[in-house]
Amino acid sequence: MATRTVVIRGVRPYGEGERLDVLLADGVIKQLAPAIEIDEHPDATVLDAAGQILLPGFVDLHTHLREPGREDTETIRTGSAAAALGGFTAVFAMANTNPVADNEIIVEHVWRRGREIGLVDVYPIGAVTVGLAGQRLAEMGQMARSQAQVRVFSDDGHCVADPLIMRRALEYSRALDGVIAQHAEEPRLTAGAQAHEGEHAARLGLAGWPAAAEESIIARDCLLAGHLGARLHVCHVSTAGAADVLRWAKARPHAGSISAEVTPHHLLLTDERLATYDPVNKVNPPLRTSVDVAALRQALAEGVIDCVATDHAPHAVQDKDCEWDAARPGMLGLQTALSVLAEAMVSTGLLDWRGIARVLSERPAAIGGLPDQGRPIEVGEPANLVLIDPDASWTVHGADLASIADNTPYEGMTLPAKIMTTILRGAITAHDGKVAE
Numbered sequence: 001m002a003t004r005t006v007v008i009r010g011v012r013p014y015g016e017g018e019r020l021d022v023l024l025a026d027g028v029i030k031q032l033a034p035a036i037e038i039d040e041h042p043d044a045t046v047l048d049a050a051g052q053i054l055l056p057g058f059v060d061l062h063t064h065l066r067e068p069g070r071e072d073t074e075t076i077r078t079g080s081a082a083a084a085l086g087g088f089t090a091v092f093a094m095a096n097t098n099p100v101a102d103n104e105i106i107v108e109h110v111w112r113r114g115r116e117i118g119l120v121d122v123y124p125i126g127a128v129t130v131g132l133a134g135q136r137l138a139e140m141g142q143m144a145r146s147q148a149q150v151r152v153f154s155d156d157g158h159c160v161a162d163p164l165i166m167r168r169a170l171e172y173s174r175a176l177d178g179v180i181a182q183h184a185e186e187p188r189l190t191a192g193a194q195a196h197e198g199e200h201a202a203r204l205g206l207a208g209w210p211a212a213a214e215e216s217i218i219a220r221d222c223l224l225a226g227h228l229g230a231r232l233h234v235c236h237v238s239t240a241g242a243a244d245v246l247r248w249a250k251a252r253p254h255a256g257s258i259s260a261e262v263t264p265h266h267l268l269l270t271d272e273r274l275a276t277y278d279p280v281n282k283v284n285p286p287l288r289t290s291v292d293v294a295a296l297r298q299a300l301a302e303g304v305i306d307c308v309a310t311d312h313a314p315h316a317v318q319d320k321d322c323e324w325d326a327a328r329p330g331m332l333g334l335q336t337a338l339s340v341l342a343e344a345m346v347s348t349g350l351l352d353w354r355g356i357a358r359v360l361s362e363r364p365a366a367i368g369g370l371p372d373q374g375r376p377i378e379v380g381e382p383a384n385l386v387l388i389d390p391d392a393s394w395t396v397h398g399a400d401l402a403s404i405a406d407n408t409p410y411e412g413m414t415l416p417a418k419i420m421t422t423i424l425r426g427a428i429t430a431h432d433g434k435v436a437e
């Protein structure tokens, strides 16, 4: 299925204007024209994409691939397949593997495996602190200078809670031209927390995770980043107050460089789901209220929140299909991201398809420092692309997804828009629900 010359027929770049044909060869976009003569390209693969939308390939700043350590739930191969099927051409793999990606050996392994598999560019994220323990800075410089050229550092799963460690991490990442991606959660306020602190958690007797635990860390880190002139990226923003803090912080003079992501699930689902008592809905940060969802949608539309990242988090059946308190937080996200966004943002009129390109491709590519991703659809640009049928819908079944785990919160839901084809450097990586051999 992989090929180096492709003619795409009848697409609308960004869902705008007249239908065009697109010629891809040598890994780049060679031609955009109303009608490309097929006879001139006898060995080309022809994709009839009449009415489909062409966007730059998606970039996920926040994926858990679970290799090394939990290959029973996901591997770099199965995660790469899920990414390609979800329209992604690049993913950043979080550092909370076992062993932790806090040194150049692990990040080079993840980087190399991603390249060998070749379905999506896998960029390892390096841990900020050794073993994610929050005590001592990891060898960020070694990871930056390794073959993997790590530029994004995160202890995700844990907050870099100590303000002095965070300050040093920001200073060090600045020297490496990197960015610290912070999982904002003041641990003293969330000890034992099981769900968003509100009426639903109270009714079920679940210990609460207050919004202020997230918002206070974001405010602190925005102030630190501004003071130091360093780059801060805020992971999975989940509350209305957090959006307010970001709006304020970004408007300050000497704001530093602050960016933020929101997950698809925090744009669609609320803590009303606690009523099911099904741990598939347990996630960190937790599902919040409908007021939070509305504020997050607005902040994403305005650009206060820069981008969408999946926080794709596969878990084994025994870690999800158990008592709520014992279940691990997290849910699958790669293959449902586009459709959840279509539901939450496009069908509501908050974003058009150009806006989807911004939040799923252009901004995450810029934040992650990828010069060949999130590029405009123009002649001479890299052929990292995704084709979407905006009129199709599909029903989600966890068992059908490419991940080994099946912990999707969208089980049985019918969602709009479908990924038809994903193209990485001119080669088809996924088409019609199947990945390239």
Ligand SMILES: [Zn+2]
Binding pocket: 156, 157, 158, 183, 235, 236, 284, 285
């Ligand atoms: Zn996190």
